[in-house]
Amino acid sequence: MTNSCKDSDKSPWLVLAPIRGVTDAAFRSAHAAIFGGFDEALAPFVVPERAHPVRARDLAEVSPGRNRALPTVPQILADDAELFLQTASLLAESGCKVVNWNLGCPHPMVTRRKRGAGLLPHPDRIEAFLSQVVPAVGLEVSVKLRLGMNDPSEILQVIPVLNRFALREVIIHPRTAAQMYKGKVDLDAFERVAPLCSHPVVYNGDLCDASGFQVLSRRFPGISRWMIGRGALSDPSLALAIRGQTLEPADRLQRYRRLHDSMLAHYTEVLQGQAHVIDKMAGLWSYWVDAIPGKRKLIRRLLKIRELDRFKAGVDQILGD
Numbered sequence: 310m311t312n313s314c315k316d317s318d319k320s321p322w323l324v325l326a327p328i329r330g331v332t333d334a335a336f337r338s339a340h341a342a343i344f345g346g347f348d349e350a351l352a353p354f355v356v357p358e359r360a361h362p363v364r365a366r367d368l369a370e371v372s373p374g375r376n377r378a379l380p381t382v383p384q385i386l387a388d389d390a391e392l393f394l395q396t397a398s399l400l401a402e403s404g405c406k407v408v409n410w411n412l413g414c415p416h417p418m419v420t421r422r423k424r425g426a427g428l429l430p431h432p433d434r435i436e437a438f439l440s441q442v443v444p445a446v447g448l449e450v451s452v453k454l455r456l457g458m459n460d461p462s463e464i465l466q467v468i469p470v471l472n473r474f475a476l477r478e479v480i481i482h483p484r485t486a487a488q489m490y491k492g493k494v495d496l497d498a499f500e501r502v503a504p505l506c507s508h509p510v511v512y513n514g515d516l517c518d519a520s521g522f523q524v525l526s527r528r529f530p531g532i533s534r535w536m537i538g539r540g541a542l543s544d545p546s547l548a549l550a551i552r553g554q555t556l557e558p559a560d561r562l563q564r565y566r567r568l569h570d571s572m573l574a575h576y577t578e579v580l581q582g583q584a585h586v587i588d589k590m591a592g593l594w595s596y597w598v599d600a601i602p603g604k605r606k607l608i609r610r611l612l613k614i615r616e617l618d619r620f621k622a623g624v625d626q627i628l629g630d
C-alpha cells in the first residue's frame with residue numbers, strides 16, 4: 310500500500326472517506342466485494358484514552374487481516390503526542406504501515422478540547438505534536454484537515470508547519486469547522502492552498518457524481534488523489550463511474566440489494582437486539598433516500614420502522630426480494 314499511489318499515471322487514486330458509524334470494516338469489505346472501485350479507505354477515528362490507548366475491538370477493525378479487500382489506514386483523534394504514539398505502536402504491531410492524524414473533526418465536544426479542527430488555530434501546538442510524533446512513530450503519517458476552525462485562512466499558517474515534516478500525504482476538506490458539513494466547499498481556497506503544500510494533496514469534499522469529478526479534476530490537474538465520503542454512500546457505484554464503468558440500472562439495484570443483505574446479516578450477527586440492528590441499517594438507508602429512482606417515499610417510510618420483520622418487508626418492497 311505504501312507509496313503505491315498512482316501520481317505518475319492518469320488513473321485517479323480513490324480513497325473511501327471515513328464516515329463514523331457507517332464505513333466500518335464490514336461495510337468496507339462488502340463495498341469492495343459488491344461495488345469496488347476504491348484503492349484505499351481511511352477508517353473512522355479512534356480516540357485513545359489513558360486507560361486503553363486503543364480497544365481490542367477498534368484494533369481488530371483496522372488490522373490488515375480484516376481489511377484485505379480494501380487496504381485501510383487507521384485514524385487517530387488526539388492532542389496528546391504520547392497517547393498517539395502508544396496507539397500507533399499497537400497499530401504497527403497489528404501490521405498497519407500508515408496512520409492518519411485527524412485535524413478536521415468539527416464537533417464542538419472535540420474542538421473545545423483542542424482536538425480535531427480545534428487545533429487548526431494553534432500551529433505551534435501542531436508543530437510540537439508532530440516534532441514528538443514523526444521521528445518516533447515508525448509508521449508513515451498522513452494528516453486530514455479543514456481550512457480552519459472559523460476562518461479559512463488559518464490553514465495558511467498550518468501548511469508551512471506540515472511542510473517541515475515527512476508526511477505521506479495531506480487530505481484537505483475545503484470547509485471550516487464552523488461550516489460543519491453545510492454550505493459550499495471553498496474551491497478557490499483549495500486552489501490557493503494546495504500548491505503551497507509540499508506533500509501529495511488529497512482533495513476531499515462533495516464529490517457526488519462522475520461529472521462533478523471531471524469538473525474538479527480538470528480544474529485541479531495537479532491533484533491525483535481523491536477522497537469520497539457521502540457521495541459514495543449514496544451511490545456506492547460512484548468510484549466505478551469515475552473510472553468510466555456505468556452499471557445498468559437493474560445491476561445497480563441488485564448490488565444495493567446485496568450490500569443491504571450483507572450489512573443486515575453482519576449487524577444481526579454482531580449486535581444485540583432489533584433496535585440496534587435497525588438503527589445501523591437506517592444509518593445506511595438514510596444515504597439512499599434519493600439514490601433509488603422512484604422510491605423516495607417508500608424509503609422515508611422505511612426509516613420510521615422500528616420492527617425488524619417490517620423493516621425487511623419494507624426493503625423487499627423497495628429493492629425486490
Ligand SMILES: Cc1cc2nc3c(=O)[nH]c(=O)nc-3n(C[C@H](O)[C@H](O)[C@H](O)COP(=O)(O)O)c2cc1C
Nearest residue numbers: 326327328329353354482513514515516537538539
Ligand atoms: C456522519 C459523519 C461521520 C464522519 N466521521 C469522520 C471520521 O471519523 N473521521 C474523519 O476524518 N472524517 C469524518 N467525517 C468527514 C468525512 O470523512 C468527509 O471529510 C466529509 O464528509 C466530506 O467529504 P464528502 O463530502 O465526500 O462526504 C465524517 C462525516 C460525517 C458526515
